[in-house]
Amino acid sequence: MWKQVQSLFSDQEDDEELQENLLDETEGLCNISPKQRLYAFGVCSLAGIICMFLSMVVFVIPIKFAVLFTFGNLLAVGSTVFLMGATRQLQMMFDPVRIYATSIYIGFIVLALICALLIHSKLLTIIAILCEILALIWYSLSYIPFARAIVSKVMIRLFDTEI
Structure with missing residues (x-):
């Protein structure tokens, strides 16, 4: 050295x-071996889930909640890198089918952290976290064939404003 x-x-x-x-x-x-990849995936996913649950404990302090929840989200989503590799993960995330969902999700992660760490606004942080959760759901649905189309049709039928 x-x-x-x-x-x-x-x-x-x-x-x-x-x-x-x-x-x-x-x-x-x-x-690393396939067994080690599965262990790493499990540990990373579990750490993400634990961070998300711990964020519920500090829910009354929106700044700590936003940081813990967002970190847990990133760990859980990032855990799939151990299964498929970073290059394949990025290719799938920025595939034309889900590029908008990925961009919106990443945008709300950044927005939530900015609201929590730089602006220190509890109301804006809560709104950004709610949008982050919705963006995560929409992003997750992009991996299930036809799921977003089905959810869109159901939402249109449920909230149809025609009288």
């Missing part, structure tokens, strides 16, 4: 050697 640090301050000829050494060290980090 000390040689790598020293090579940072040496001439550029050693840069290629340093890059090769760093690549060799990180090459095996992503090679």
Whole structure:
């Protein structure tokens, strides 16, 4: 390791050697067995669910609630990276079928955190969290074939305003 640090301050000829050494060290980090992937998925999902339930304990403090709930959401949604890989996860998230749902969901995550951490508005934080929950539901429905179309038709029939 000390040689790598020293090579940072040496001439550029050693840069290629340093890059090769760093690549060799990180090459095996992503090679985990299917059993380890399932364990990581389970632990990450469970941690997300625990954070979401803990957020209910601090519900009266909207800022803590927003941070815990959003962190739990991100852990739960991100846990699928262990099952399919980060590249495949991002491809699915930004697939033309669900790009709008993903963008809206990520937008409300950012908005909820901004309302909680920067603006410190309890009312805006609660509204942003409610929108985040609805966006998460809509995003989740995008993975079930025809689910969004069915929900849309049901909502139109339930809330039809024709007299």
